[in-house]
Amino acid sequence: MSNTGPWRKSSRSGGNQDNNCVEVRLCGDAPQVSDSKLADDRPILTVTTESYNGLLAWVKDHGEQ
Known part of the structure; x- marks a missing residue:
């Protein structure tokens, strides 16, 4: 059994x-x-989890410009 989850996309x-x-x-x-x-x-x-979390933080800070 694989431990790879399904692809998910943004609700946006x-x-x-x-x-x-x-x-x-x-x-x-x-x-x-x-x-x-x-x-x-x-x-x-x-x-890495740290890099992904950093990307999410950046998008949240800059996504609506």
């Missing part, structure tokens, strides 16, 4: 099936980030 990307968004999931304890527009050929970036 709309509720439709639009594939032009950044998605995240957990693979074990490691966050993974990907761009959904490339479907199965998309690169998957595995980052």
Whole structure:
């Protein structure tokens, strides 16, 4: 059984099936980030929890500019 979670996208990307968004999931304890527009050929970036939390903090501070 795999410990990789499902891809999740932001609620701000709309509720439709639009594939032009950044998605995240957990693979074990490691966050993974990907761009959904490339479907199965998309690169998957595995980052540290600290880096991911830093990205979220930056987006929250700068996302509405």
